[in-house]
Amino acid sequence: MSKILIDLIKYRDCVVSGCDKKLPEGIISTFPERDGLKPIREMAVFAFSCRRCEDAPCIEVCPEEALKKDQNGMIIRSTNLCVACKSCVSICPFGTMMTDFYEYKRDESRYFDLNKSSELEQFINESPEGFVQYTEQDKDEDNNIFELMPGVLVCDHSWEELKKLK
Ligand code: SF4
Numbered sequence: 001m002s003k004i005l006i007d008l009i010k011y012r013d014c015v016v017s018g019c020d021k022k023l024p025e026g027i028i029s030t031f032p033e034r035d036g037l038k039p040i041r042e043m044a045v046f047a048f049s050c051r052r053c054e055d056a057p058c059i060e061v062c063p064e065e066a067l068k069k070d071q072n073g074m075i076i077r078s079t080n081l082c083v084a085c086k087s088c089v090s091i092c093p094f095g096t097m098m099t100d101f102y103e104y105k106r107d108e109s110r111y112f113d114l115n116k117s118s119e120l121e122q123f124i125n126e127s128p129e130g131f132v133q134y135t136e137q138d139k140d141e142d143n144n145i146f147e148l149m150p151g152v153l154v155c156d157h158s159w160e161e162l163k164k165l166k
């Protein structure tokens with residue numbers, strides 16, 4: 001499987017500065033615990049930059065009990081329960097989530113299965129230039145390069161790093 005690197009730091013900075021670039025959504029069809037169709041960008045945010053708050057106001061505010069923690073304290077959203085009210089987005093004190101995770105009606109023409117080489121190619125082609133690329137490198141956590149799953153590296157701030165800045 002080809003390895004790709006998704007630069008979420010760059011993408012988040014772009015979104016915050018008001019750019020209109022949109023990443024397509026990559027999914028992994030064989031991911032066993034996806035709990036509904038799960039974009040890898042959402043999994044990456046919960047895995048790396050979410051600060052895993054002890055009291056987790058996002059879980060408390062959710063009217064549909066769509067959010068829970070796994071055994072490592074990582075947030076998981078049940079896509080099929082979520083009604084896209086975005087209360088969790090508003091209440092998160094750290095701006096962890098990007099509002100476009102929560103679409104009531106998904107545009108599945110923008111979802112690409114990264115296990116299929118033709119869809120992986122399309123995913124890269126439809127990504128704004130510089131946000132997703134093939135790579136030969138390995139994970140390098142000291143430089144914010146994390147492995148989300150085999151074949152998918154993500155450049156993001158880690159929640160442990162962000163917690164130290166508090
Ligand atoms: S957007 Fe979904 S996960 Fe978030 S609070 Fe609303 S129902 Fe819950």
Ligand code: SF4
Nearest residue numbers: 050051052053058092
């Ligand atoms: S999503 Fe936000 S509120 Fe929820 S645990 Fe992560 S950092 Fe805390």
